[in-house]
Amino acid sequence: MPKTITEQNLHLLVDALLREGKRVVGPKRAGTVTLYEPLRRGEELSLDELPRRSAKETFFPVCESILSYEKREGRMTVRDVDLSRLPESVLIAARSCDAAAPGILDAVFSWDYHDEFYLERRRRTVIIGLACTTADDACFCTAVGLSPAATQGSDLFLTPLAGGGYACAVVTEKGEALLTAHAGLFAEAESIEALPPAEPAAAPLDLKRIKAWLDANFEHPFWGSIAERCAGCGACAFLCPACHCFDISDEGSETKGERRKHWDACGFGKFTNHASGHNPRDVQPQRYRNRIMHKFKYYDDKFGLTLCTGCGRCIRACPVGIDIAAVLDEINSKP
Amino acid sequence: MTNTASSIEQSVLIAPAVYEAATATIRAEAARLLSEGSVAAVIGYVPGRRAGTAMPAVVTDAEAAQQLVFSPACVNNLTLFLTKAKKEVRKKGRLAIVAKGCDLKALAGLIGESQLKREEIVVIGVVCAGVYGAAADRRAPLSSASLARKCRECSVHVPEGVDLLAGTLPELPRLDPLEAAELARLEAMTPAERWAFWKEQFSRCVRCLACRQVCPFCYCEQCLCDRNRPQAVESTPRPAGNTAWHIVRAMHLAGRCAGCAECERVCPMDIPLNLLNRKMAKELKALYGHEAGLEPKEKGPLAEYREDDDQSFIK
Ligand code: SF4
Ligand code: SF4
Ligand code: SF4
Ligand code: SF4
Ligand code: SF4
Numbered sequence A: 001m002p003k004t005i006t007e008q009n010l011h012l013l014v015d016a017l018l019r020e021g022k023r024v025v026g027p028k029r030a031g032t033v034t035l036y037e038p039l040r041r042g043e044e045l046s047l048d049e050l051p052r053r054s055a056k057e058t059f060f061p062v063c064e065s066i067l068s069y070e071k072r073e074g075r076m077t078v079r080d081v082d083l084s085r086l087p088e089s090v091l092i093a094a095r096s097c098d099a100a101a102p103g104i105l106d107a108v109f110s111w112d113y114h115d116e117f118y119l120e121r122r123r124r125t126v127i128i129g130l131a132c133t134t135a136d137d138a139c140f141c142t143a144v145g146l147s148p149a150a151t152q153g154s155d156l157f158l159t160p161l162a163g164g165g166y167a168c169a170v171v172t173e174k175g176e177a178l179l180t181a182h183a184g185l186f187a188e189a190e191s192i193e194a195l196p197p198a199e200p201a202a203a204p205l206d207l208k209r210i211k212a213w214l215d216a217n218f219e220h221p222f223w224g225s226i227a228e229r230c231a232g233c234g235a236c237a238f239l240c241p242a243c244h245c246f247d248i249s250d251e252g253s254e255t256k257g258e259r260r261k262h263w264d265a266c267g268f269g270k271f272t273n274h275a276s277g278h279n280p281r282d283v284q285p286q287r288y289r290n291r292i293m294h295k296f297k298y299y300d301d302k303f304g305l306t307l308c309t310g311c312g313r314c315i316r317a318c319p320v321g322i323d324i325a326a327v328l329d330e331i332n333s334k335p
Numbered sequence B: 001m002t003n004t005a006s007s008i009e010q011s012v013l014i015a016p017a018v019y020e021a022a023t024a025t026i027r028a029e030a031a032r033l034l035s036e037g038s039v040a041a042v043i044g045y046v047p048g049r050r051a052g053t054a055m056p057a058v059v060t061d062a063e064a065a066q067q068l069v070f071s072p073a074c075v076n077n078l079t080l081f082l083t084k085a086k087k088e089v090r091k092k093g094r095l096a097i098v099a100k101g102c103d104l105k106a107l108a109g110l111i112g113e114s115q116l117k118r119e120e121i122v123v124i125g126v127v128c129a130g131v132y133g134a135a136a137d138r139r140a141p142l143s144s145a146s147l148a149r150k151c152r153e154c155s156v157h158v159p160e161g162v163d164l165l166a167g168t169l170p171e172l173p174r175l176d177p178l179e180a181a182e183l184a185r186l187e188a189m190t191p192a193e194r195w196a197f198w199k200e201q202f203s204r205c206v207r208c209l210a211c212r213q214v215c216p217f218c219y220c221e222q223c224l225c226d227r228n229r230p231q232a233v234e235s236t237p238r239p240a241g242n243t244a245w246h247i248v249r250a251m252h253l254a255g256r257c258a259g260c261a262e263c264e265r266v267c268p269m270d271i272p273l274n275l276l277n278r279k280m281a282k283e284l285k286a287l288y289g290h291e292a293g294l295e296p297k298e299k300g301p302l303a304e305y306r307e308d309d310d311q312s313f314i315k
Helices: A007-019 A096-109 A116-123 A173-181 A207-216 A221-227 A235-239 A284-303 A313-317 A324-332 B005-010 B017-036 B078-082 B084-090 B101-112 B178-187 B191-203 B210-214 B239-253 B262-266 B273-288
Strands: A003-005 A023-030 A033-038 A063-072 A075-080 A089-095 A125-130 A156-160 A166-170 A246-252 A256-263 B041-047 B054-059 B095-100 B121-126 B164-166
Touching: A003 A007, A007 A023, A007 A089, A089 A096, A096 A116, A096 A125, A096 A284, A116 A125, A125 A173, A156 A173, A166 A173, A207 A284, A207 A324, A221 A284, A221 A324, A235 A313, A284 A324, A284 B084, A313 A324, B017 B041, B017 B095, B017 B121, B017 B164, B041 B078, B054 B078, B078 B084, B078 B095, B078 B101, B095 B101, B101 B121, B178 B273, B191 B239, B210 B262, B239 B273, B262 B273
Parallel strands: A023 A089, A089 A125, A125 A156, B041 B095, B095 B121, B121 B164
Antiparallel strands: A003 A166, A023 A033, A063 A075, A063 A256, A156 A166, A246 A256, B041 B054
């Protein structure tokens, strides 16, 4: 029989997890926007809109310290971050497009180099997904093989019900364990009436065909025509659940400071600037081309995966109206 | 909502016909300039795929000029494409540009800073009744409720000193200046309250640098904030770096900022950056009698020394 949970019990679930000492991250109002942030109590959950930034920061923070150093009486001490002290976490109410992303990112963070900062957070986190019941005209998850009700990447999955509350489906063992531990907050229903999932208008893209075009058209006037307007900011990459470039900076003084890992973006003019002064991607169209190539060709070449979940965030945020769904559509329809 | 002034105001539509007339003139003039060969490209707007969106376009042939539009979705300040941040565009040759009154201030500023010569460009000025604000429902026609904040205080609906003018101005509703009210609210705060306000705002900044990348005056090829040897401003999105970034930017733009509010519009974290710009503009007016405006000026107040400058802050 399907499990259900009321809105109020969902809040109580958050409170119970917090009492256990877990970090609970979920959509929360921050000024005029909603962001996935650590919750202080269940009531802070705010589920009506897609958070402005994706949930990737649960695993890959905007900025984190990876070591610290201090010089005292001529002796330098370098201290690693103690990863065993990272909290057990629950990411709650991650939309399908966000819940699916960490599974895609695992490939790159555990490839030749194992990024323990990311991987340790992944190991310690349970993801509770949430189906979308509304979509706007930037959403295109259905075009890249996901859907507003896709459970991919979730451990438990919530579906809003017509009469209020949520159906809660078990997807993995991790999810099962969490549900069993809090069984008292869930009810069993004979039957459920789920709200209909959102229906993004986007038609499925032929990702194989797109890749084949990318394979053959590294040099093409198309790049200039779409990307000339690109302003070279990081808005698209920073909001994206799948973009994962970072930079490492040492900050502090000669005697005390930290080494920090923080988000970076291939759109930035300095991203590929060499120490010699040479910049192999010296104009913006080449940088935008890299964004598309990385998502729909290189990541596929290397890991057999597409680096986009169709959340539409980059489309909504782009200052100059570059619309990745329109770009893909255009490539899809090229001879 | 009750029948208050604001609900009456919400029902005020901004005449859509003016945009259609402007669109027709822009298309005709752009096609003419391109087919005559007097310009190599026209920088204008074309519609986006999504309802109520438009985007910048660099149009190089008369046929493509038929796609140009002017609508309430034409929010961008296109003078960005005339700066050296957009070298690819300048390389095409002589350019024409579609410009709203508020964007012309940036053009004047760029000319004043020797980034551009007036005679190098053809300005298609567009009569503008307003554009959509960030949170507007773009499927609905523009109304006073969905208008950008800057447009509520606009004094340049009809641009002057342009080569061609597109559109005629309809009668416009009188609107309360929300941005001035917000600035007054901040000014009335104690320094501690104001600090708390900005600290909270800056805490959301992820340093995506969209604010910098769309600003026509952020054309420096080497931004101080990108330097890492030595690092001048922490480049990580943490409180120290974020505060430093916003202070550096406000100071660097003081007296130069044309008030187009693009930095605020593009901030994906909804940080009200134009309040900083406007505050700086107000201070510069009070201290130096300087206003960034429609006349190119060779030197801004912070790039020039005058005997009668206020020295009272030197202790
Ligand atoms: S590329 Fe754009 S649509 Fe795709 S996942 Fe990233 S932000 Fe979302
Ligand atoms: S595509 Fe848009 S959001 Fe992305 S770097 Fe270019 S201007 Fe910025
Ligand atoms: S400020 Fe004036 S000119 Fe600028 S977009 Fe608004 S109404 Fe148009
Ligand atoms: S656009 Fe907003 S989030 Fe991005 S750097 Fe500027 S203030 Fe920060
Ligand atoms: S600082 Fe902002 S408002 Fe001023 S010119 Fe630059 S983008 Fe426009």
